[in-house]
Amino acid sequence: MFSLLRSMWLVFLHTFHKRETYQYPEEKAPLPARWRGRIALTRDPDGGERCVGCYLCAAACPVDCISLQATEAPDGRRYPSFFRINFSRCIFCGFCEEACPTYAIQLLPDFEMAEYDRQNLVYEKEDLLINSQGKYPGYNYYRVAGMAIEGKDKGEAQHEEPPVNIKSLLP
Amino acid sequence: MEAHYWWVIGGVLFTLLNTAAGLIWLERRMLALWQDRYGPNRAGPFGILIVLADTLKLFFKEDWIPPFADKVVFVFAPAVVVASVLMAFAVVPFGPNIVVADMNIGILFFLAMSSLGVYSIVLGGWASNNKYALLGAMRGASQMISYEVFMGLALMGTVVLSGTFNLGKIVEAQRGMWYIFPQLLGFLIFFIAGIAETHRLPFDIPEAESELVAGFHSEYSGMKFGMFFIGEYLGITLISSMIVTLYFGGWLGPAFLPGVIWFILKTFVFISVFILLRASMPRPRYDQLMEYGWKVLFPLSLLNLLGTAAIKLLIDK
Numbered sequence: 176m177f178s179l180l181r182s183m184w185l186v187f188l189h190t191f192h193k194r195e196t197y198q199y200p201e202e203k204a205p206l207p208a209r210w211r212g213r214i215a216l217t218r219d220p221d222g223g224e225r226c227v228g229c230y231l232c233a234a235a236c237p238v239d240c241i242s243l244q245a246t247e248a249p250d251g252r253r254y255p256s257f258f259r260i261n262f263s264r265c266i267f268c269g270f271c272e273e274a275c276p277t278y279a280i281q282l283l284p285d286f287e288m289a290e291y292d293r294q295n296l297v298y299e300k301e302d303l304l305i306n307s308q309g310k311y312p313g314y315n316y317y318r319v320a321g322m323a324i325e326g327k328d329k330g331e332a333q334h335e336e337p338p339v340n341i342k343s344l345l346p
Numbered sequence: 347m348e349a350h351y352w353w354v355i356g357g358v359l360f361t362l363l364n365t366a367a368g369l370i371w372l373e374r375r376m377l378a379l380w381q382d383r384y385g386p387n388r389a390g391p392f393g394i395l396i397v398l399a400d401t402l403k404l405f406f407k408e409d410w411i412p413p414f415a416d417k418v419v420f421v422f423a424p425a426v427v428v429a430s431v432l433m434a435f436a437v438v439p440f441g442p443n444i445v446v447a448d449m450n451i452g453i454l455f456f457l458a459m460s461s462l463g464v465y466s467i468v469l470g471g472w473a474s475n476n477k478y479a480l481l482g483a484m485r486g487a488s489q490m491i492s493y494e495v496f497m498g499l500a501l502m503g504t505v506v507l508s509g510t511f512n513l514g515k516i517v518e519a520q521r522g523m524w525y526i527f528p529q530l531l532g533f534l535i536f537f538i539a540g541i542a543e544t545h546r547l548p549f550d551i552p553e554a555e556s557e558l559v560a561g562f563h564s565e566y567s568g569m570k571f572g573m574f575f576i577g578e579y580l581g582i583t584l585i586s587s588m589i590v591t592l593y594f595g596g597w598l599g600p601a602f603l604p605g606v607i608w609f610i611l612k613t614f615v616f617i618s619v620f621i622l623l624r625a626s627m628p629r630p631r632y633d634q635l636m637e638y639g640w641k642v643l644f645p646l647s648l649l650n651l652l653g654t655a656a657i658k659l660l661i662d663k
Contacts, residue, residue, distance in 0.1 A: 179627065186626035189380045196384045 208310070210284035211269045214260055216300070217281050217309035224304065225279035225316055228255040232271035232280050240264035241271060250325035252317065258300040263293055277316040281309040355446055362435060366579040367397045373579075373621050380625040401572070409568035416473040423470035424563075424570045427463050427577030431584050434459035438587050439514040441597045441606035452513035453505060456588060457498050460543055464490045466577065467545075467552055471562035482561025485632055486552030489542055492639050497539035499647035503532035503654040504592045517596030524595040531650045533593045535643050540585035542635070544578060546620055548627035551635060586616035 197204045206212070216226050228245025246256040271280050290296050308314065323329045330337035371386060371394050378385025389395035411417055437452035439445040449455055464487055471483020505511060507528060508519035516525075526533050542549040553561035563574045590596060590612040597605030599612075630638070 183622060183626045186380050187622055189382055192382050194379075194384055195382045198384070 206284035206286075208284065210286075211267045211272075211282040213283050213285040213288055214262075214265065214267075214271065214298075214303065215281055215283050215305045215307075215309065216258060216279055216303045217305060217307055217311075219315045219317070220308060220313055221315065222306075223252065223317075224254050225277045225314075226255050226258065227253040227277055227279070227316065229253075229276060231274040231276060235270040235274035237268060237270060238264045238266055251322075252324050255300065258303055260298045260303060261296065262288060262298060263296040278309070278311040278314050279316075281311075283309070351446070354444055357444075358435060358440065358446055359432070362432065362580060362583065363576070365583055366576045367401060368394075369579040369582065369617065370400055370575075371397050372617070373624070376618065376621045377625050380622065404569050404572040404575075407568040409570060412474065412476075412565050414475045415565060416475065419469050419473035420565075421570070423466050423473060424566065424573035424577070425466075426469065427466035428573050428580065430459045430462035430466070431577055431580040433462075434584055435580075435587075437513055438584070438591060439517055439596055440587075440609050441604065444597075444606060445514060448514055449512065451511045453501055453511045453516075456513075457494065457501070460497075460581075460584070461491075461494055463543075463577070463581070466574075467562045470566070470574070471552075474562070474565035476565050478558045478560075479562050479564045482552045482554070482558045482564070485554075486545060486562055489545065489549065489551055489635060489639075492636060493539040493542035493643075496535055496639065496643045496647040497543060499644075499651055500532045500535035500539060501592065502651050503529045506651070506654050506658050513591050513596075517591055517598060520595040520598060524593060524598075526593040529593060529650075529654065531646060532654070533589070535647045535650065536592070537589060538643060539639075540589065541620070541623065542639070544581035544585055544620075546578070546582060547624040548629050549635060550629065551632050554629065556629075582617055582620050583613065586613045586620065589616050 216224065219225055226243075228243060230243065230245065233239070233241040233243060240261040241259070243255040243258040245253055247253050267282065269282050272282050275281075288296070317324055317327065317332075319333050321329065321332055321335055374396070375385040375387075375393070386393035386396040389399055411420055434456050436446040437449050437455050439448075447455075467486035467490070468483050471479040471481075471486065474480070504516055504525050507525060508516045510516060510519070545552050551561075552558075553563070555561070558564070563571055566574060587609070590609060594612050596612075597609040599605065599608030603611075
C-alpha cells in the first residue's frame with residue numbers, strides 16, 4: 176500500500192520535470208555525424224566524381240535498391256552512366272557505404288525524404304550527386320590508386336614507386 | 347419553476363457531455379505531463395481541438411457490426427452505459443438548487459443506476475460473440491457487482507452521519523465538517539470501489555488490453571466504441587462528483603466563489619487523481635482484485651459502518 180502511494184507521489188513529481196519531447200518540425204533533434212540517412216554520391220577534392228562504377232554497392236545491397244551502369248570517360252576515369260537508388264526500398268543499412276572502395280557512396284544525417292508520390296522516391300544520379308567530399312575530406316581515389324588516367328601515369332600516384340620493367344634483367 | 351428545470355437539465359447535459367469529451371484531451375495531456383511528454387498540442391490552443399478531431403474521426407469510422415454478433419443487443423449495449431451514468435447524474439447536486447431531481451432516495455438511485463452500467467459491459471461482451479469480449483464481460487460483471495457491495499456499504503457511513511439519503515441534505519449536513527474527516531476509511535473504500543466501478547486503471551481488468559485485446563469492447567468500432575469511451579469518462583466524472591458530494595462538502599466552500607465553481611473545482615481534482623492513478627499504477631491480477639475486495643475491503647467497510655453507527659448512537663445519547 177505504501178509503495179503504491181509512493182509511486183503515485185513520484186509520478187506526480189514528474190509534473191515539475193522537464194519534458195523530453197523535441198517539437199519536431201520546429202525543433203530538430205541533433206543527428207549524430209554517423210547517422211545513416213539519405214544516401215549521396217560524393218566528389219573528389221578536385222570536384223570529380225568519386226564513384227568508379229564497381230557495382231560493389233549494388234552487390235552488397237540486401238534489398239537490391241541500387242542500380243547503375245559503369246562506363247569510362249575518354250580520360251580513363253570510370254564513372255557510372257546512370258546511378259539509381261530506389262529509396263522506397265532502401266533500408267538504410269549502410270552496407271553500400273561499407274562496400275564502397277572509393278568512399279563515393281555515403282549515408283548522410285538527413286531523414287526528411289517524405290514524398291507524396293512513390294515514384295519521387297527513386298533518386299537518379301543528379302539527385303544523388305552532391306558537391307561535397309562527405310565524411311572523408313581530402314581523399315582522392317585516382318591520386319592514391321595505381322590506375323593510369325589522363326594526366327597521371329603509372330607510378331605517379333602518392334606513395335607509389337615507379338613501375339618495374341618486367342622485361343629488364345637489371346636489378 | 348418549469349423553465350428553471352429545463353435550464354438545469356440542459357445545462358447539466360451540456361456540461362457533462364462536454365466534460366466527457368474534454369477529458370479525452372485532459373487525460374492525454376496529463377498522462378503526457380507525467381511521462382515528461384507534451385501530448386496532443388497541435389490542433390487549436392494547447393491542442394484542445396483534438397477533441398473535435400477525435401469525435402469527427404469516430405463518426406467517420408466504419409461502424410461495423412460483426413456478422414456473428416447478436417445485432418440488437420450489440421447495438422443496444424453501448425447506449426446503456428451512457429444512459430445509466432447520465433441518469434445517475436440526475437441526483438447529483440451541482441450547486442445550491444442546481445439539481446435535476448432532488449430525490450429523497452438520491453444515494454439509492456445513484457447505486458441503482460451505477461449497477462445498471464454493468465449490463466452494458468455484460469451485454470456488449472456477450473453480444474460480440476467473441477471469446478475475449480466474453481472474458482472481459484465476465485470479469486467486468488464480477489468486478490463491478492463485487493465492488494458495488496462495499497461501495498454501497500462505504501456510503502452508508504455518510505448516510506448514518508447525516509441521517510438522510512438525499513444528496514442535497516448530505517451536502518448541507520457537511521457545513522460544520524466535511525465527512526472526509528470522520529469517514530476517512532469510508533472515503534478510501536468508496537474511492538477504491540469507485541475506481542473498480544468505472545473499470546479505470548489500475549482496475550481496468552475488463553479491458554486489460556495486454557491480455558484481452560480490448561476486453562468487452564473488442565468488437566466495437568466507430569461511434570459505438572465512442573459510446574463506451576464517453577461512458578467511461580462520464581463514469582469518472584460521476585464517481586468524482588459523488589466523492590465530492592459525499593466526503594468533500596459538495597458545493598460548500600468559501601463564499602467568494604459560487605457553489606457550482608467549488609463543486610467543479612473539487613470534482614476536477616478527483617478527476618486528476620483518477621488520471622494520476624492511470625499514470626502510476628500497475629494492473630493487479632484478476633484474482634488479486636477479487637481477493638482484495640472480498641477479504642480486505644468488505645470487512646473494512648462493514649467495520650466502518652458498524653463503528654460509525656455505534657459512535658453516532660453514543661454521541662446522540
